[in-house]
Amino acid sequence: MTSFIDNLVPQAVKKLIPYQSARRIGGDGRVWLNANELESSLFEGEPSHNRYPDFLPQDIAKAYQAYCGTDAETVAVRGADEAIDLLIRTFCKPASDNILICSPTYAMYEFCADALAIETLDSPLQEDFNLNVADIVQKSELVNLVFLCSPNNPTGNVIPKADLIEVLEGTVGRSLVVVDEAYIEFEPHTSAVSLIERYPHLVVIRTLSKAFGLAAVRCGFILASPNVMQYVSKLIPPYPMPDCSSQIVLEALSDERVAVMKEATAKLVEIRNQFAVALTQFDFIEYVYPSSTNFILLRQKSGHELFSVLTKDGIVTRNQNHELALRNCVRITIGSPESMAEVIASLASYQTELQQTQQDQQKRQHQQDQYIETQSQLDKDHI
Ligand SMILES: *Cc1c(COP(=O)(O)O)cnc(C)c1O
Numbered sequence: 001m002t003s004f005i006d007n008l009v010p011q012a013v014k015k016l017i018p019y020q021s022a023r024r025i026g027g028d029g030r031v032w033l034n035a036n037e038l039e040s041s042l043f044e045g046e047p048s049h050n051r052y053p054d055f056l057p058q059d060i061a062k063a064y065q066a067y068c069g070t071d072a073e074t075v076a077v078r079g080a081d082e083a084i085d086l087l088i089r090t091f092c093k094p095a096s097d098n099i100l101i102c103s104p105t106y107a108m109y110e111f112c113a114d115a116l117a118i119e120t121l122d123s124p125l126q127e128d129f130n131l132n133v134a135d136i137v138q139k140s141e142l143v144n145l146v147f148l149c150s151p152n153n154p155t156g157n158v159i160p161k162a163d164l165i166e167v168l169e170g171t172v173g174r175s176l177v178v179v180d181e182a183y184i185e186f187e188p189h190t191s192a193v194s195l196i197e198r199y200p201h202l203v204v205i206r207t208l209s210k211a212f213g214l215a216a217v218r219c220g221f222i223l224a225s226p227n228v229m230q231y232v233s234k235l236i237p238p239y240p241m242p243d244c245s246s247q248i249v250l251e252a253l254s255d256e257r258v259a260v261m262k263e264a265t266a267k268l269v270e271i272r273n274q275f276a277v278a279l280t281q282f283d284f285i286e287y288v289y290p291s292s293t294n295f296i297l298l299r300q301k302s303g304h305e306l307f308s309v310l311t312k313d314g315i316v317t318r319n320q321n322h323e324l325a326l327r328n329c330v331r332i333t334i335g336s337p338e339s340m341a342e343v344i345a346s347l348a349s350y351q352t353e354l355q356q357t358q359q360d361q362q363k364r365q366h367q368q369d370q371y372i373e374t375q376s377q378l379d380k381d382h383i
Pocket of ligand 1: 080149208209218219220
């Protein structure tokens with residue numbers, strides 16, 4: 001039975017016969033001379049890297065499924081960014097199909113679409129950064145993929161489950177819904193993974209780059225129904241995971257290390273919450289947005305440039321001012337308590353500077369007033 005999911009796949013992708021790498025063809029033997037590899041490592045006594053890695057690292061996928069507590073089909077890719085690119089290439093015809101985003105959000109959805117001349121439609125978030133569900137459902141008719149991000153980067157908020165379900169119900173027969181859960185470890189109970197079974201057009205993207213602290217390893221995941229995955233796997237490059245990364249990832253997904261990650265995440269959340277409260281002491285900050293992530297988004301009052309203030313003190317943050325909905329906003333990643341104390345100290349010294357300037361101005365004004373008064377008194381006396 002074909003479903004609307006099959007109809008979203010471009011003909012060119014449907015016709016693809018996946019690249020037949022030596023590892024995929026497999027075989028049985030003692031002497032392996034089929035992949036033009038060097039038969040033995042050049043450096044004896046060191047870990048060897050001369051053989052191509054597994055075609056799709058099954059052990060990693062299994063370990064990640066166990067971590068998620070799901071049996072949704074799972075595949076490891078080189079970061080969530082590759083997952084985004086892969087999904088667009090699998091389900092959108094270049095120079096013809098469209099995707100939908102809800103701005104402000106992660107920039108890679110539109111970037112990957114642009115690279116393929118795929119148009120990006122927008123259903124902007126509401127002022128409180130919640131989805132405009134009716135608008136998304138309406139526009140989903142025009143697109144193959146709807147990209148949602150929860151918790152969202154850079155707004156930091158989670159999509160309420162009721163909203164997500166409304167979107168999923170409304171998009172049946174129309175488009176796939178991709179939920180990017182790069183920050184899910186900071187609010188794990190809000191994950192959409194358990195909905196994949198009920199909604200086969202839902203795809204979840206994950207990464208080890210954030211809470212797991214493995215950005216350099218380049219590992220992300222796609223979780224989806226078999227119907228979605230059969231097409232994605234056609235386009236997955238032959239050897240997606242370097243074996244050095246695979247080893248680190250497998251270890252990171254052990255019960256022991258997952259427990260360490262969870263503990264570190266809880267600590268980070270505590271640092272974040274204290275930092276958010278500390279920010280509210282400054283007059284020049286208009287609003288500190290609530291966060292379900294490892295960053296804080298704040299809105300400064302206009303006339304201030306906190307991004308530059310912090311840069312001058314050697315603290316690099318993300319200026320979000322270029323985005324209309326994020327005028328005067330700065331995004332600050334949560335680091336160590338010491339780093340957050342540095343941010344607060346830098347802002348405190350800016351506050352002192354401002355107060356000093358204000359006092360100087362008042363003093364000058366006072367002097368001016370006095371001068372005028374004395375002069376006019378003198379003038380009067382002369383008459
Ligand atoms: C950081 C981030 C990514 C990229 O993750 P990688 O696995 O490092 O490629 C994807 N989506 C969002 C929302 C992110 O913030």
